[in-house]
Amino acid sequence: MLEGMARAVPETHGEILAAAARRFAVTGYKGTSLQDIARAVGCSKATVLYHFANKEALLSELMAPAIAVLEALDARLAGTTGAEAQEIAGEGFVDLAVRFRRQIALLRGEFPDLLQQPAFAHVQQISERLIAAFAGNSDRPSARIAALVVLAGIAETCAEFIDIPDEELRPALLAVVRRALEPVT
Amino acid sequence: MLEGMARAVPETHGEILAAAARRFAVTGYKGTSLQDIARAVGCSKATVLYHFANKEALLSELMAPAIAVLEALDARLAGTTGAEAQEIAGEGFVDLAVRFRRQIALLRGEFPDLLQQPAFAHVQQISERLIAAFAGNSDRPSARIAALVVLAGIAETCAEFIDIPDEELRPALLAVVRRALEPVT
DNA sequence: AATCCGTCTGACCGATCGGTCAGACCCTGA
DNA sequence: TCAGGGTCTGACCGATCGGTCAGACGGATT
Numbered sequence: 001m002l003e004g005m006a007r008a009v010p011e012t013h014g015e016i017l018a019a020a021a022r023r024f025a026v027t028g029y030k031g032t033s034l035q036d037i038a039r040a041v042g043c044s045k046a047t048v049l050y051h052f053a054n055k056e057a058l059l060s061e062l063m064a065p066a067i068a069v070l071e072a073l074d075a076r077l078a079g080t081t082g083a084e085a086q087e088i089a090g091e092g093f094v095d096l097a098v099r100f101r102r103q104i105a106l107l108r109g110e111f112p113d114l115l116q117q118p119a120f121a122h123v124q125q126i127s128e129r130l131i132a133a134f135a136g137n138s139d140r141p142s143a144r145i146a147a148l149v150v151l152a153g154i155a156e157t158c159a160e161f162i163d164i165p166d167e168e169l170r171p172a173l174l175a176v177v178r179r180a181l182e183p184v185t
Numbered sequence: 186m187l188e189g190m191a192r193a194v195p196e197t198h199g200e201i202l203a204a205a206a207r208r209f210a211v212t213g214y215k216g217t218s219l220q221d222i223a224r225a226v227g228c229s230k231a232t233v234l235y236h237f238a239n240k241e242a243l244l245s246e247l248m249a250p251a252i253a254v255l256e257a258l259d260a261r262l263a264g265t266t267g268a269e270a271q272e273i274a275g276e277g278f279v280d281l282a283v284r285f286r287r288q289i290a291l292l293r294g295e296f297p298d299l300l301q302q303p304a305f306a307h308v309q310q311i312s313e314r315l316i317a318a319f320a321g322n323s324d325r326p327s328a329r330i331a332a333l334v335v336l337a338g339i340a341e342t343c344a345e346f347i348d349i350p351d352e353e354l355r356p357a358l359l360a361v362v363r364r365a366l367e368p369v370t
Numbered sequence: 371a372a373t374c375c376g377t378c379t380g381a382c383c384g385a386t387c388g389g390t391c392a393g394a395c396c397c398t399g400a
Numbered sequence: 401t402c403a404g405g406g407t408c409t410g411a412c413c414g415a416t417c418g419g420t421c422a423g424a425c426g427g428a429t430t
Binding site for chain 2: 028109180
């Protein structure tokens, strides 16, 4: 019955997931059809839908690890204020954005739409708390504007620089974050 | 024959253009169908395609003024270097982004795709020169990374804050730009 | 009255989308 | 040898996309 052995069967599931990650990162979620993914894998569209209930399930499985890390960052942010919140948010989000560059690239411009889906129910509130942390929990409009510039700028930059090594991207992003954020009064 | 009189006929052309601007800014270019625009105007989809050759022509006419200002900024940038280039690019682009917030919002995430279209032939090169100017014409990777964070952050922030008055958004953006850019060595 | 033309529309087109389904194929255990 | 189940696929579905076209309508010109 149960055999803990490694399966010799072709791991189509994983191949589809990997191909979808690659295609989504280039042409976005809406801009990539199941046909595209199937072609990249070398199977039929029906096979993709055999391994994944629907297109949204594919996206959810792809985003799950990134969302888990985002939730962990949100937890670390609880109870912090001012400069401490800015530092934790900056270091944590740069880390996350660099590590999950592909995942960030795939929701370029589709972020508001995809947030509606049940799989991303919490992400909306988390990103609001993240902006507040970047603003040092200040409610001054200029602080919130600076926070959004930093947040969106990091995301877009990570999505753009897919190929350069982490060791080069991370410190440069951290430097610009520390410069750009409005100092707490 | 020729009468310079004001036409009493309904200016459907302008109405379609205005409705398209509003819809595109919310749901993006690809995400807005000609049917959507027609419904917002209160006419048929065929009427939209009577006044505009195709969907791309609608986009071109909508983007033309923003692109003209972008080209003017590019011309002012020619021959500048270092801190001067940073200042001109910063002030000029913030101005442009604030004024044409709707136009920027509509190409959220679709920027790379839409650049392929012939109407935006030069924009690709202009935006590369703009990034170089933000970097103070330095080729250090950290300077270019900071430049992209600023450029993308401004664009996304303007697209997000559609409703707040210009007088509030502009100075806050200018402040974060001047802070964030890497000082020229 | 007849004509003409700018404006507008419903019906239709081929393509593509996400998704379904019956059945083919093959390996395994009885 | 046969039955069962996991894997895979071609054919198909309804919906929607951008775009086309023949013709209806109405006001101005002759």
